Amino acid sequence: MAKGQKLVSFLTFQLILVLLVLDQTNAQGLSLDYYSKTCPDLGNIVRKEIHRVISIAPSLAAPLLRMHFHDCFVRGCDASVLLNGTTNNPAEKAAIPNLSLRGFNIIDNVKALVEKACPGVVSCADILALVARDAVLEIHGPFWPVPLGRRDGRVSIMNQVFAELPAPFHNISTLKAFFAAKGLNTKDVAVLSGGHTIGTSHCGGFSNRLYNFTGRGDTDPTLDPNYIVKLKQKCKPADTTTLVEMDPGSFKTFDEDYFTLVAKRRGLFQSDAALLDDPETKAYVFLQAQTHGSTFGKDFAQSMVKMGKALVLTGTQGEIRKHCALVN
Known part of the structure; x- marks a missing residue:
């Protein structure tokens, strides 16, 4: 395909995405130009800071994407994952799946820059959505338009994480149910699982597959036995601190x-292996594997737009936090 044709195809794809977003989000009070008058330089502020951060530490892209995912799946995309808790009322941050989240300081830094330019205007939830997109873009991932206008929640409850956030040990039925609760379908399960192409995991996130899968000191039969040997060389039975690449080499x-x-x-988690247990997700896995990800970028962009709309607060709901870790 000639360069001119490629450019036309790329621009057409971007236009289709924009029209898709406009069609799907107007009813929810989200829009691509939400801050066009109140904070017109928002996109540039976020993009510039994330470019600076990721150019220094590209490994931070995965945690920033993961933080947006963890936020949207618990109470919806309301930045509740950013709130600090108290001894008597632990917040989402204190839940075991969130103890390994990184990048809170980056969100705080971006928020401070945005507050300097547009005080009290832009929500932490919108900042988190923009940061996730720009972080992925910095490591050669797809672009997706981020409709804005989310408001920040005032509630963050540790125990809700276990009830709403998909876990690495979930089977395909449970994964589909958790995704459906956020307006996401079976295809989205496979597509968004592809986010595991970046990032690392502590050995504790999958060591049961290596040493004690059914409580009898056995291994997970769905995991390639040759890969088990390699993983055991990195992760000893009681190791909870060593990091392992989810997508070795890239x-x-x-x-x-x-x-x-x-x-x-060779997917690291049970939830990765579970994609082979459903006809639709299995077909998607093999399609991308055999066609070198022919539609993955486009699909990921569309699924991220859908996820970013999950149970959002808009209008007079919630608030615009001054500090992302604290309610006003």
Whole structure:
């Protein structure tokens, strides 16, 4: 395909995405130009800071994407994952799945820059959505338009994380149910799981698959036995601190290699292996593995737009926090 044709195709794809977003989000009070008058330089402020951060530490892209995911799946995309709790009322941050989240300081820094330019205007929830998109873009991932206008929640409850956030040990039925609760379908399960193409995991996130899968000191039969040998060399039975790349060799680059690994039964988590237990998710895995991710970028962009709308607060709901870790 000639360069001119590629450019036209790319621009057409972007236009389709924009029209898709406009069609799907107007009813919810979100729009692409929400801050066009109140904070017109918002996009540039976020983009510039995230470019600076990721150019220094590209491994931070994965945690920033993960933080947006963890936020949207618990109470919706309301920045509740950013709130500090108290001894008597622990917040989402205190839940075991969130103890390994990183990048809160980056969100705080971006918020401070935005507050300097547009005091009291932009929500932490919108900042988190923009940061996730720009972080992925910095490591060669797809662009997606981020409709804005989310408001920040005032509630963050630790125990809700266990009830709403998909876990690495979930089977396909549970994953589909958790995603459906946020307006996401079976295809979205496979597509968003592809986010595991970047980032790392502590050994504790999957060591049961290596040493004690059913409580009898056995291994997970759905995991490639040759890969088990390699993982055991990195992770000893009681190791909870060593980090392992989820997509070995390219864990800092957003690509389709994740699906190749899952197709070879080398997905790190049970939830990765579970994609092979459903006809639709299995077909998607093999399509991307065999076609070098032919539609993954486009699909991921569309699924992220959908996820970013999950149970959002708009209008007079919630608030615009001055500090992302504290309610006003």
